[in-house]
Amino acid sequence: MRIFIAQTRIKAAAPGANFKSIEAAVAQAGKESAELVVFPEMALPGYFIGDVWERPSFLKACEEFNQRIAALSGATPVIFGSVGIDPSKRNEDGRVRKFNAAFVAQNGRLLGNPALNMPFWPKTLMPNYREFDDSRHFYDLRKLALERGVPLEQLLSLVHLTLKSGQTLRIALGICEDAWSDDYSAHPYEILARAAQPDLIVNLSCSPYTAGKHVKRRKLFGKLSAAQNCPVVYVNGTGTQNVGKTIFTFDGDSGLYQSGKFYPVAPDFVSACKSIDTKNLPPAAETTPAGRTAELHTALESALSFIKEEWNLQKVVVGVSGGIDSAVSAVLHSRVYGPENVFCVNMPSQFNSALTVSAAENLARNLGCRYASVPIDTAVQLTLKQIQDVRTQGFPIPEPLPSLVQENIQARDRGARVLAGVASAMGAVFPCNANKSETTVGYSTLYGDHAGYLAPLADLWKQEIYAIANHYNTVVFGSPVIPQETINVVPSAELSAEQDVTQGKGDPLCYPYHDAIFRLWVEDWNRHSFESTLQAWDDGSLKELIGDNAARHMQQLFTSREQFAADLLRWWNAYSGMGTFKRMQAPPVLALTRRAFGFDHREAAGLPLSR
Numbered sequence: 001m002r003i004f005i006a007q008t009r010i011k012a013a014a015p016g017a018n019f020k021s022i023e024a025a026v027a028q029a030g031k032e033s034a035e036l037v038v039f040p041e042m043a044l045p046g047y048f049i050g051d052v053w054e055r056p057s058f059l060k061a062c063e064e065f066n067q068r069i070a071a072l073s074g075a076t077p078v079i080f081g082s083v084g085i086d087p088s089k090r091n092e093d094g095r096v097r098k099f100n101a102a103f104v105a106q107n108g109r110l111l112g113n114p115a116l117n118m119p120f121w122p123k124t125l126m127p128n129y130r131e132f133d134d135s136r137h138f139y140d141l142r143k144l145a146l147e148r149g150v151p152l153e154q155l156l157s158l159v160h161l162t163l164k165s166g167q168t169l170r171i172a173l174g175i176c177e178d179a180w181s182d183d184y185s186a187h188p189y190e191i192l193a194r195a196a197q198p199d200l201i202v203n204l205s206c207s208p209y210t211a212g213k214h215v216k217r218r219k220l221f222g223k224l225s226a227a228q229n230c231p232v233v234y235v236n237g238t239g240t241q242n243v244g245k246t247i248f249t250f251d252g253d254s255g256l257y258q259s260g261k262f263y264p265v266a267p268d269f270v271s272a273c274k275s276i277d278t279k280n281l282p283p284a285a286e287t288t289p290a291g292r293t294a295e296l297h298t299a300l301e302s303a304l305s306f307i308k309e310e311w312n313l314q315k316v317v318v319g320v321s322g323g324i325d326s327a328v329s330a331v332l333h334s335r336v337y338g339p340e341n342v343f344c345v346n347m348p349s350q351f352n353s354a355l356t357v358s359a360a361e362n363l364a365r366n367l368g369c370r371y372a373s374v375p376i377d378t379a380v381q382l383t384l385k386q387i388q389d390v391r392t393q394g395f396p397i398p399e400p401l402p403s404l405v406q407e408n409i410q411a412r413d414r415g416a417r418v419l420a421g422v423a424s425a426m427g428a429v430f431p432c433n434a435n436k437s438e439t440t441v442g443y444s445t446l447y448g449d450h451a452g453y454l455a456p457l458a459d460l461w462k463q464e465i466y467a468i469a470n471h472y473n474t475v476v477f478g479s480p481v482i483p484q485e486t487i488n489v490v491p492s493a494e495l496s497a498e499q500d501v502t503q504g505k506g507d508p509l510c511y512p513y514h515d516a517i518f519r520l521w522v523e524d525w526n527r528h529s530f531e532s533t534l535q536a537w538d539d540g541s542l543k544e545l546i547g548d549n550a551a552r553h554m555q556q557l558f559t560s561r562e563q564f565a566a567d568l569l570r571w572w573n574a575y576s577g578m579g580t581f582k583r584m585q586a587p588p589v590l591a592l593t594r595r596a597f598g599f600d601h602r603e604a605a606g607l608p609l610s611r
Contacts, residue, residue, distance in 0.1 A: 001163070002277050003233055004034035007254040009271040010206065010237040011310065012046035013058070015065045019044060022080065025273045026072045032275040034076060035163045040237040040254075041081035041123075041175050041206040042100065044069065048241035048248060053137040054095060059085060066103060066110065073105035075164045080105070081175065081204045084120035091139055099123065100138045102173050102204050104159055115157035116144075123175040124156065124188040131208060131243055131591070131600045142186060156191050158198055172198035172230075176205040179220060193228050201228060205236040208248035209269075209299055211593050215289050217253060218262050225257035231278055232257040238271045240306040245598030247454070248591050249303040256281070269302035293467045294475070296460065296592060300468070303590055304336045304456060313337075315428035319419050319449075320344045320363060320371075322356025323491060325457060327363050327482045328469050329433045332456060339368035345422060347374050347414045351494050353501050359483045366481040374422075376413045383409050407495035411448030420451065429453035432587045437462040437511055439586065439597055440518040441571050442579030450582060458589045459596040461519065462491070462511035510557055514571065516550035521575060523595045530572040537564055580605045 006025040011017050022039060029037045041047065045062050052058055062083050069080055084101030091097050101120035104111040110119040124141040126134035134140070145152040159171040172192040181187040189201060201224065207217070217234075225232040235254045240247055255264040256276050261284040266272030276282070289295070307313070316337055318330045334342045344364035348357050357373075364371035384401065391397040419430040432452030434444050439458045444450040457465060469482045492499045492506035499505050520528040528536075528545075536542035538561070543551040558564040580603055589597050 001035045001165075001167070001169075001279075002033060002275050003256065004029035004032060004037040004273065004275045005233060005235050005254050005256070005265045006037065006039045006043075006273040007235060007252045007266045007271060008039060008043060008237055008273065009239040009306075010040060010043055010046050010241070010250065011239060012241040013049040013052045014046060015044050015058075015062050018046065019065045019068060021271075022069055023072060026069075026078060028273055029076065029275070030074075034275050035165065035167075036161075036169075036200075037073075037076060037078045038202055038233050038235045039078070039080035039204065040235050041102075041204040042083070043080050043204075043206075043237060044082040046241055047206040048131070048243050050244065053083075053098065056096070059083065059096070059098070069103070070105040070110045071108050073108060075107060077104060077106040077161050077163070079103070079159075079171075079173065079202060079204070081206070082120075084118065084122060086118065086139075089139075091137075093136075097139050098137055099140075100126075100134060100175060102175055102202075104161070104173075106161065111159070113157065115155050121157075121159065121173050121175075123178060124152070124186060125177040125181060125184055127177045127180075130595065131246060131248060133243075141188075152186055153191050153195070156188060156195070158192060158196055170196060170199045172201045172228075174201075174203050176203065176207055179203050179224060189224060189228070193230075198228065198230055201225070201230050201232040203232065203234050205234065206241075206250060207236050207253075208241075208591065209251040209303075210591075211292055211296055211299070212289075214251065214253050214268070218257075218285070221257045222260040222262060226260040238269055238306075240303055240310065242588065243599040245586070245588055246591050246596050246600050247303070247307065247588050249299060249306065251299070251302075255285070261285075269298065293464070293471045296464065297468055297471055297476070299592055300332055300456065300590070301335055303592075304332060307454065307590075308336055313429055313453075315341045315343065315426055317343045317345060317419055317423040317426065317428050317430045318369075319414060319430065319433065320346050320360040321352075321494070322346070322359035322363075322486055322489070324462075324465055324469055324482075324486055325433045325435050326360075327486050328465055328472070329431055329457060330363060330367060330369065331469075331472050331482060333431065334367045334369055342367070342369045343422070343426070343428070344369045344371045345374055345419065346371070347376050347418050349376050349380060349410050349495070351410075351496055351499065353494065355485055355489060356494065356501060359486045359489070362483045363481070363486065366483070372422075374418050376410060376418065379413050379417065380406075380410055383413065403496055403498075407493070408445045408448060410495050411445035411493075413448075415445070415448040415451045431456060432458065434458050434586075435462050435465050436460055436522075436593075436597075437509060437515055437518060439583060439589075440522060440579060441509075441574035442577075442582040443507070443509065443574075444582060446582060446585060450586060452587045454590065455587045456590045458586070459592040461515040462509075463515050510553055513546075513550045513553035513557060516546035517568070517571070518575070520545060521572075522597075522601065523593060525594075530568060533568060533572075534565055537561065577605075 084099035086097040089097035099122040126140045161169045178188040251268045265274040320326045346360040423430040432455040490506035
């Protein structure tokens with residue numbers, strides 16, 4: 001049969017715009033003589049839309065658009081994801097009962113689900129981990145079975161369709177998490193297959209991108225197609241949606257699985273709709289995935305492109321220091337916005353070396369971006385004098401002023417005064433260039449380098465930033481667009497004489513080692529604490545946890561347990577203490593890995609440990 005898989009871009013809380021995409025795709029499917037049309041989960045309303053789900057006017061609009069989608073259908077069935085409503089019931093929060101649901105339309109109407117007496121098929125399994133919070137808004141099929149006092153099997157039913165050819169089709173229809181059921185007590189697709197052998201399995205997803213996730217996804221659905229001896233249609237959306245502090249990208253990766261093999265219909269992150277003929281399949285996907293760095297590069301540029309369009313952004317001012325983070329940020333923005341719309345500003349003080357200042361200017365020249373130098377010493381000295389004036393008026397300000405205070409004055413002058421002012425004057429935005437290592441322990445200045453419209457690199461460890469920089473130079477550009485001195489120089493904030501890169505002085509973090517330690521605290525599924533990390537040192541298991549490279553650096557850094565424990569305590573307190581307060585005030589983070597800061601890494605302000 002000929003199946004039209006619609007990998008559409010889904011805009012959050014924009015049913016009107018999403019309807020237009022659906023309408024265009026249905027028309028295209030008709031031209032391609034498709035026998036079945038399939039759209040993603042929540043293709044009409046969007047998925048991550050926060051408490052917009054609590055607005056009755058929004059729900060009414062979705063119901064009206066559901067009917068309009070039904071009207072588009074003719075003899076060719078259309079399956080799409082949207083919100084299903086039971087106006088006679090209430091959710092546990094007292095609001096009208098809502099379901100994350102799959103709808104089936106044919107001959108101008110929505111088909112009824114005979115097992116439920118409703119015009120949709122609800123999602124059975126509700127994810128409530130990482131970024132997901134489904135139970136806040138939706139009722140699920142397991143709860144419904146409990147409420148009705150019947151086995152779940154009684155409410156799970158195949159969709160029976162008659163195609164234009166006269167062929168009858170039994171579809172096991174599920175939504176995203178229904179296939180990821182290993183850790184649940186219920187397994188929807190197994191239940192459906194026991195009732196009757198399906199001719200086709202369909203999974204509608206709105207599945208956020210995570211580095212490496214597509215490998216696990218393809219194994220999962222390949223195994224499902226082989227186990228059930230049945231083709232599987234997997235359709236996922238593209239675009240970005242957010243949960244406030246964290247922005248997620250949807251990578252598509254849609255296609256057909258048959259006999260364990262995957263046949264994609266479009267490149268990842270690309271909105272595309274295409275028919276696939278189960279009797280005349282295209283080439284199967286490569287079994288060897290792209291490397292992590294190449295994948296992250298594609299995800300970064302795709303996500304930023306979606307954000308630029310959806311937020312209607314035109315110009316960007318990037319603070320370039322000559323360091324690696326600001327260099328990658330400038331490259332990324334120039335690739336997405338065009339170099340003519342990216343303005344690089346270097347803001348040297350007395351502590352910035354000629355090496356890094358030159359590297360910043362060379363970067364802008366290599367990219368074709370306009371460049372400006374704005375020295376900050378005069379403004380910093382004025383601020384220091386004004387603080388001294390305040391001291392003379394009775395404020396208990398220490399003399400001399402602590403070095404950290406003087407360092408932060410420079411960072412705030414760059415961010416809150418120069419970058420913010422220049423961007424505002426130009427109708428532009430400026431990014432926060434922080435990486436995940438710095439964000440973990442709050443190694444940044446509030447309202448200084450911590451500020452920005454977005455933190456596009458804050459879900460990438462420092463070592464990943466270096467890998468992406470090298471990928472840009474060697475693979476994307478084929479030349480050292482990011483100057484080699486930027487890659488070679490010791491990472492440094494250059495805010496004091498103690499951070500003089502010409503003498504090899506830099507940040508207090510040994511990134512190859514600390515990245516690995518911080519990953520244990522933030523990203524591991526069973527996250528480590530200070531105590532468990534120290535225990536791993538004691539029992540000899542830490543080397544295996546952090547890897548050989550990090551372990552070699554650890555051996556160079558510490559010659560005793562006391563040294564290791566003191567360093568560990570310092571950074572644990574930073575992570576769980578002041579770092580938490582800074583993350584609460586950080587710009588939105590673009591999620592790329594298995595746990596991003598923000599809504600994906602829910603936390604409460606902690607207290608430092610003392611030993």
